[in-house]
C-alpha cells in the first residue's frame with residue numbers, strides 16, 4: 168500500500184517480536200514512507216492518533232484478543248477513518264463473533280469473498296466505518 172500511495176505516511180505495527188521481519192520487508196520493498204512501530208493491542212495508549220485508513224490483515228484468529236483489537240480500532244479511528252479488515256477464516260464460527268462485535272461500533276460491508284472448498288481456504292475483505 169505504501170508503494171501505491173507514495174505521498175502517504177504509512178505506519179506498520181505488530182508486537183516487538185515482529186519488528187525485525189517487518190523492518191526487513193519495509194527495506195526490501197524500498198518503502199521510504201513506511202515505518203514500523205510496536206503496538207500491543209492489550210496495552211492502553213493515549214496518543215490521540217486518528218488514521219485516514221487502518222488495514223488489519225489476518226489478525227482475527229484468536230477470540231482472546233477480539234476486545235483488545237476492537238478497542239484499538241475504536242481508539243485510533245474517527246468517523247472519517249476507513250478500516251479494511253482482510254480476514255482468513257480458520258474457525259468460521261468463533262471468528263464470526265469478531266464481526267458481530269465489530270458491528271456494535273462500525274458499519275460493516277463485505278467487499279470481497281473468496282472460498283475454495285478443495286483447499287478449505289475462505290478469505291474475506293471487509294470495510295468498516297464508524
Ligand SMILES: C[S@@+](CC[C@H](N)C(=O)[O-])C[C@H]1O[C@@H](n2cnc3c(N)ncnc32)[C@H](O)[C@@H]1O
Pocket residue numbers: 181182185206207208209223224225226232
Ligand atoms: C497471523 S499473523 C498476521 C501477520 C500480518 N498482519 C500478516 O498479514 O502477515 C497475526 C499477527 O498478530 C500479531 N498479534 C498477536 N497478538 C497481538 C497483540 N496483542 N498486539 C498486537 N499484535 C498482535 C502477531 O504478532 C502476528 O504478527
